[in-house]
Amino acid sequence: LDFIDGLRTMVVNGDADAQSGMAAHLVLMNRPMDRRALVNADGEMLIVPQQGRLRVTTELGRLDAGPGEVLLLPRGLAFKVDVDGPAIAYVCENYGAPFRLPELGPIGSNGLANARDFEAPHAAYESEVGRYEIVKKFGGRLWHTTQSHTPFDVVAWHGNLVPCRYDTKHFMTI
DSSP, X not given: OOTTTTEEEEEEEEETTTTEEEEEEEEXXXXXXXXEEXXXXXXXXXXXXXXXXXXXXXXXXXXXXXXXXXXXXXXXXXXXXXXXXXXXXXXEEEOSSOOOOOOXXXXXXXXXXXXXXXXXXXXXXXXXXXXXXXXXXXXXXXXXXXXXXXXXXXXXXXXXXXXXXXXXXXXXXX
């Protein structure tokens, strides 16, 4: 199974159409997505690898993550997940307002998660031509289409709504 075929929903609270609530999924995968991409229009995805390493290719570049790290993929961004062997991950799909870091207040700069520890993807693009399957999650359903080229052919981007990786070793508890 790849990421899309191995995605199993455990619980849903709220409604994707109302942009309120969340869903929790478990992903079991043992093969890469190859020439498939997923676009989640319902919500952003927080991916927590439990076993194996994930290589996530997005329109804005690549991120690798393994156990002890988390990935945040914004809503509406095309991505694919590659694995070298069996991998398991938990996914929190947030339908509501985007995740953000809380204000640190009296804790100051030495507590919880610091913005500087969140890593943006390394710039990368594909120039492959040929049939590519695009799977879009919208309204809780999956829609399929094809296109004649890769969706990962973006050469440059600008802005701060990007996928990111966080290593939980950097989290400072008090």
